[in-house]
Amino acid sequence: MLELTETFKALGDPTRLRILRLVGEARLNVSEVVSLVGVAQSSVSHHLTKLKALELIREERQGGFTYYSLMVDEKAPLWPLIRLAKDAPDEHGDLARLTELLQRREDALTLNEKLLEPGQSWRLWASALASLLPPLDVVDFGCGTGVLTVELARWARHVTAIDHNPVALDKARAEAGRLGLRNITFLEADLKALPLESGAQDLVVLSQSLHHVNSSERVLAEGARLLRPGGRMVVLELMPHDEQWVRSRLGHQHLGFEPAALQNAMRAAGLETPTLVAAPRDAASPFKAFLLTGTRPLAPALPLPSPSRPSSLAPRAP
Template identity: 45%
Template sequence: MDRSQSGPYLTRELHRYINACRFTYVKDLSAFCRLLGDDVRLRLIRLLGKEQLNVKELTAILGIAQSGVSRHLGLLRKSGLVEERREGGFAYYSLRPDGAGHARPMWEALEASLPMAEDPELKADDARLLEVLRMRKEDFQAHGSSAGQLVPGRSWAAWSRALGHLLPPLVVVDAGCGEGYLSLEAARWAEQVIAIDSSRDVLKRARQLARKRGVTNITWREGRIEELPLEDASVDVVLLSQALHHVPKPDLALCEAVRALKPGGTVLVLELRAHGQDWVRERLGDRWLGFRDESLEDWLFRAGLEDVRVEVGARLKGDPFTVLVASGHKAGGARRGRTGAAPSARGSVR
């Protein structure tokens, strides 16, 4: 090549290369913008920037169908933003540190702004994420020991069933039973379980599940927990698991539970401590945003129970949802079950 022509030649080639790169960048950037032009995908990306999660966990947090979560994850994986890792039979997803390619500067700006968002929906996502992490922490089978090693046979479910062996045969009411999961567990150790819910459709599904599992000592009844379809002094235990925050008058429901108890019987309550997560009203139908410990204790006492106790059942640092366990015993009769603790008139809050 003539040296006198080398300068213009190199300039033309350089311009051609720059234009090709510019065209490629614009195509990548356009695709990247379309990818992020979806609210659900942005929420999903934000969650995966905080924690690696599986499809089931993301479905619970985002509140959309599992197929939708899988579709969004597929698009994000194809773009290179998200990577997959398999562990314990689950596929876990997280953001790739080197994702976004040519659009990296734009992604970095977006990534920096996402954690600062004050949108109520994003705050609700954060709350649900913490609940998922709390349930993970309580799952022996998925997460093993503190050393990160699986321990075969370690199981909360097995422990709860083993503790049932310490109890005498009891007539147990699951008030506000929902789809019957707690009723089915109680049926392992109870003489009889009476499962009550106000929804006919929910009770139909619960009956089907009981038949599938071959459980025959559960009676299913339609009714409201503020007006239990039970005779006075007819049962040994009334369970109210996450039921009180769905009714207008929780104190009335507790009085109904005490009415149905035999002397010496027990009311056992699992409820949420007071919180500020207003999204549960629309998404889950909650009437109450949990309860103060003192309110639960006072209602149980006013309902006519003795030896009232309210204590924390489960919580995770930073999680807005704390599970409270509360109980009390009806005066008179021989108390069945745990012995050795001297009853007090008022009890304690822990």
């Protein structure tokens, strides 16, 4: 009876139930569980230790990591309780994040298997290809902590990294400083009204920024304003989805976009030929991405003067 009481007490903790459900879906290490449930590592470790002591989960070492998985199977007396936890509504979006995590695992494995030779790096290939580009002036709309910004700065002439979050910008500055990148200007500003000169940029990048703003049309128009004739805009966004939890946890204001709607907004902003590249992920993932590119038209060329012809009114030679 005491053992049963302890088990019920352990399963009465909501976070512990979330962890139990997650490790019931996949083998996870501590860092992965922390990223999924969003609590401190010390707290996660405590919950895992408690669940292991009750023989609800098992612990296995692999490749320098400790992985946890569900130890109870369908024949165990406690299975009905475990089943209730597994079937409970996913109010925190844990399972959606787990799907993304497992997809990243698979992507990393697939990439590793596709390397042409041992020791090759796709980042090095990307850097090599980027070195073939002319030096460009780039604006990174909604740069966040600067993950994309620093990659752009490796080959760009100059990058203006913009975000409304000062904490994220501080992290981006720190990362740029750590890498010794001196060609980045960080700007805390509203993406809909930027204190930047019109027609002075070669490339505007919006990587999953539009779903954080209330007016994507105004942001796209502002980005188009900054481009030189012939300059390009690149937009990476999410397809429409039903993951409501991203509003409260991640601050999303839109649950994805229809690509055609953003294409129309880019055309309305004066960009030509917005092209679409869809990149759907595994069907089990709730998030699928697409890429749009558009170009600011070149200034119309002046008409060439017509070749001079002898005038019919010119006097004839005698």
